[in-house]
Amino acid sequence: METALANEYRRLCDDSAIHQPLAYLRLRRAIRNVIEHRDIEPGQTLPSERDLSRVLNLSRVTIRKAIAGLVEEGLLTQRHGAGTFVAERIVKPMSRLTSFTEDLRARGLHPRSEFSERGIGEVTPEESMALNLSPGSLVVRLHRVRYAEDEPLAIERSVVPASVLPDPMLVHDSLYEALEKFGCRPRRALQRLRAVSLGAQQARLLHVATGSAGLNIERRGFLDDGRVVEFTSSWYRGDIYDFVAELQTD
Numbered sequence: 001m002e003t004a005l006a007n008e009y010r011r012l013c014d015d016s017a018i019h020q021p022l023a024y025l026r027l028r029r030a031i032r033n034v035i036e037h038r039d040i041e042p043g044q045t046l047p048s049e050r051d052l053s054r055v056l057n058l059s060r061v062t063i064r065k066a067i068a069g070l071v072e073e074g075l076l077t078q079r080h081g082a083g084t085f086v087a088e089r090i091v092k093p094m095s096r097l098t099s100f101t102e103d104l105r106a107r108g109l110h111p112r113s114e115f116s117e118r119g120i121g122e123v124t125p126e127e128s129m130a131l132n133l134s135p136g137s138l139v140v141r142l143h144r145v146r147y148a149e150d151e152p153l154a155i156e157r158s159v160v161p162a163s164v165l166p167d168p169m170l171v172h173d174s175l176y177e178a179l180e181k182f183g184c185r186p187r188r189a190l191q192r193l194r195a196v197s198l199g200a201q202q203a204r205l206l207h208v209a210t211g212s213a214g215l216n217i218e219r220r221g222f223l224d225d226g227r228v229v230e231f232t233s234s235w236y237r238g239d240i241y242d243f244v245a246e247l248q249t250d
């Protein structure tokens with residue numbers, strides 16, 4: 001691991017296409033890359049600050065700064081006296097508007113989806129409220145079970161105005177990638193989180209016992225001009241996910 005990280009760090013230093021003069025940001029990127037390439041697995045320990053400082057010829061302050069950012073992002077966790085580990089549970093920071101696909105890829109996992117619905121229809125009263133659409137408008141509906149390799153992690157039901165995404169078949173793996181192509185990826189979102197116990201059908205889809213803990217998250221995603229481009233209700237497995245928010249006083 002130490003060697004893989006040192007090689008990656010040196011590669012970034014030598015790569016003239018990467019203009020990153022700050023050593024701690026370069027190191028952060030190198031750690032992110034080795035996690036993504038699975039040179040270090042979830043649960044494994046990162047080399048100590050002292051070893052990294054010696055091998056990379058960087059100050060311990062730089063190493064600490066690089067690591068602190070990744071702990072905040074949820075890629076690394078620290079246990080007092082035991083060191084720094086690659087996070088095992090999926091820690092999702094609430095401060096960044098990322099997609100399921102991006103979150104998993106950043107952890108070296110391969111996201112995929114199984115669709116149970118991918119169609120277009122007239123907006124329901126509840127959807128029209130959530131999306132600010134007038135009755136009769138058309139919406140695209142996507143119902144998916146979301147996996148990391150073969151492990152189901154979440155169930156998601158997304159509704160998107162057809163004026164933004166005209167054809168549901170344009171969504172393959174990632175809704176946000178499809179929206180991006182139309183310049184309509186959400187720029188801001190409002191989320192509501194609720195603790196739930198998963199019903200029989202949801203539990204079966206997520207391979208957990210009926211009544212297991214889950215998190216229901218509703219996200220409304222907005223464009224800069226205020227249009228709502230997404231209304232998604234997700235049920236995430238409570239045994240795998242941690243949602244983390246950074247709070248500040250005024």
Ligand code: 16G
Pocket residue numbers: 098099100101102156158173174175176177217219230232234
């Ligand atoms: C996340 C979002 C969901 C969004 C999806 C897009 C939360 C709680 N939910 O799961 O609202 O629709 O990502 O992911 O983060 P995709 O681009 O991989 O389809």
